[in-house]
Amino acid sequence: MFERLEPIVPDPILSLMAAYRADPDPHKVDLGIGVYRDERGETPVLAAVRRAEQALYVRETTKTYVGPAGNAAFNEALERLVLGDQHEARVTARVRTVQAPGGCGALRLGAELIRAASPGSVVHVSTPTWANHAPLLAGSGLKLEPYPYFDPATGGVRFAAMIGALERLPAGAVVLLHASCHNPTGADLSQGQWQELLELVKRRALLPFIDMAYQGLGDGLEADAYGIRLFAAELPEVLCAVSCSKNFGLYRERTGALHVIGASPAAAEATFSQLVKIARGIWSMPPDHGAAIVHGILADAELRRLWMDEVATMRERIGGLRLEVVTQLKAHCPQRDFGFIAAQRGMFSFFGITGAQVRELRERHHVYMTDDSRMNIAGLRRENLAYFVQATAQVLAG
Ligand SMILES: Cc1ncc(COP(=O)(O)O)c(C=O)c1O
Numbered sequence: 425m426f427e428r429l430e431p432i433v434p435d436p437i438l439s440l441m442a443a444y445r446a447d448p449d450p451h452k453v454d455l456g457i458g459v460y461r462d463e464r465g466e467t468p469v470l471a472a473v474r475r476a477e478q479a480l481y482v483r484e485t486t487k488t489y490v491g492p493a494g495n496a497a498f499n500e501a502l503e504r505l506v507l508g509d510q511h512e513a514r515v516t517a518r519v520r521t522v523q524a525p526g527g528c529g530a531l532r533l534g535a536e537l538i539r540a541a542s543p544g545s546v547v548h549v550s551t552p553t554w555a556n557h558a559p560l561l562a563g564s565g566l567k568l569e570p571y572p573y574f575d576p577a578t579g580g581v582r583f584a585a586m587i588g589a590l591e592r593l594p595a596g597a598v599v600l601l602h603a604s605c606h607n608p609t610g611a612d613l614s615q616g617q618w619q620e621l622l623e624l625v626k627r628r629a630l631l632p633f634i635d636m637a638y639q640g641l642g643d644g645l646e647a648d649a650y651g652i653r654l655f656a657a658e659l660p661e662v663l664c665a666v667s668c669s670k671n672f673g674l675y676r677e678r679t680g681a682l683h684v685i686g687a688s689p690a691a692a693e694a695t696f697s698q699l700v701k702i703a704r705g706i707w708s709m710p711p712d713h714g715a716a717i718v719h720g721i722l723a724d725a726e727l728r729r730l731w732m733d734e735v736a737t738m739r740e741r742i743g744g745l746r747l748e749v750v751t752q753l754k755a756h757c758p759q760r761d762f763g764f765i766a767a768q769r770g771m772f773s774f775f776g777i778t779g780a781q782v783r784e785l786r787e788r789h790h791v792y793m794t795d796d797s798r799m800n801i802a803g804l805r806r807e808n809l810a811y812f813v814q815a816t817a818q819v820l821a822g
Pocket residue numbers: 458525526527528529554602607635636637666667668669675678679680
């Protein structure tokens with residue numbers, strides 16, 4: 425059966441990780457892998473998570489199955505976090521939630537739902553988009569088409585081109601949107617642009633599929649949910665894949681959910697039943713540990729406050745690094761304008777240097793970023809920032 429299978433070339437980001445680990449240079453800087461790092465370069469377990477986990481060990485009395493929709497208390501707590509307590513879709517019972525193994529699981533679940541409902545569907549994705557969107561969505565048999573998004577000249581969004589392209593889509597076309605902290609570019613839609621996009625989506629009867637993997641790491645827990653809340657209130661149907669990997673630091677616990685907003689409570693309920701069936705056929709039931717932790721945090725006023733402070737610390741650290749790196753780059757590389765880095769949000773920015781320059785940074789200066797020059801800003805620290813800027817200045821000077 426498997427004799428003729430060819431080996432798959434490893435994912436470039438995994439090769440980059442391995443190369444970084446193998447590099448003995450003490451100055452090495454990892455801007456490749458997309459996880460948050462603190463000022464010591466670590467990705468620690470959040471204090472709120474640690475405490476919720478300890479409470480869980482004491483409280484938990486069984487490991488019996490939770491069911492294919494997952495942990496109902498987690499699903500509700502996440503709905504409240506994403507949409508807000510009093511959101512119209514919640515109050516009118518138009519939203520249903522199915523827990524999934526991480527944001528990836530939620531994306532796949534959404535893709536399977538779309539394929540079940542409309543097998544020939546095309547999902548329109550931003551140029552560029554997170555590399556894993558393609559296998560997750562196309563793996564369900566959906567076709568992917570790009571729409572214009574990032575403008576390398578400004579480091580912002582090519583909004584007019586984006587609108588122009590989406591305006592031409594047929595009714596029912598699926599548009600994948602990043603709620604905030606666009607991966608890999610850091611270029612987000614403004615609130616005004618979300619409103620303009622809403623009008624288009626309504627007029628053209630498109631289906632928005634929103635990927636929310638960084639709530640709280642851009643402008644704040646509320647501000648980062650602006651687009652999803654607006655769309656969920658104003659549109660008959662929206663899908664939203666949520667990840668708790670970054671904002672709760674629960675990466676390996678595989679914690680996330682798919683929210684489905686339906687035209688009516690009955691439609692939402694029918695869609696929910698389809699999702700449950702799909703989940704049963706893929707992973708049967710999601711893992712509970714991360715979900716129980718998230719629920720434990722969100723349901724306890726003190727832990728919730730602690731967690732919100734920890735999210736704010738992450739967000740402010742990233743924001744501070746963005747400002748600092750722009751200031752230092754301005755001083756050392758005055759010939760180039762890197763101001764866009766401060767205007768962007770979340771962990772990622774496209775640095776905008778060539779593949780050859782990326783390789784030179786890696787080979788001569790031990791600074792690691794992906795070949796397309798995406799860098800994880802959270803990989804910088806006070807300690808290595810000046811080194812990174814000087815290395816960049818040398819590479820740019822040729
Ligand atoms: C844009 C985006 N969506 C979804 C995810 C899914 O994350 P996970 O499956 O680890 O929760 C990620 C993680 O990096 C991401 O960057």
